[in-house]
Amino acid sequence: MDSIDKVWCDGEEWCPITVTASLLSKKWHPVIVSRLLVQDELGFAELQERITDVSSKVLSDALQDLEDKGLVEREIVSEKPFRVSYSLTEQGRSLEPIIDKMDDWGTNYLETSGEPPSDIA
Secondary structure (H helix, E strand, C coil): CCHHHHHHHCCCCCCHHHHHHHHHCCCCHHHHHHHHHHCCEEEHHHHHHHCCCCCHHHHHHHHHHHHHCCCEEEEEEEECCEEEEEEECHHHHCCHHHHHHHHHHHHHHHHHHCCCCCCCC
8 A cells, every 4th residue: 555545544534635635626726826827916807807707706705715725815906996916825836736737637638538527617
């Protein structure tokens, strides 16, 4: 049994895989991280423009969740008009190789299957 199986099977509530999966399991989380990896800092409206089909509420909730988890920083840029910018923390930036691998795997999946899974909305 390799070390991953051992950690997974030890009866622990969390293991490295479940921690990573819980941080990235929400639909828009990896997309937000990906956009902020490409552009170091984005305002809310800029993020929404770069992520099609996400509502303002869902984006706001996802950014708050990522901020609560220590992956995204929110900075007030100006009070009048009120403007904030979002960027990745060092911990958030450390997800780059994972996001890159997700992109590679997804590209390969789409090339071999011809279409996304039916439950992706």
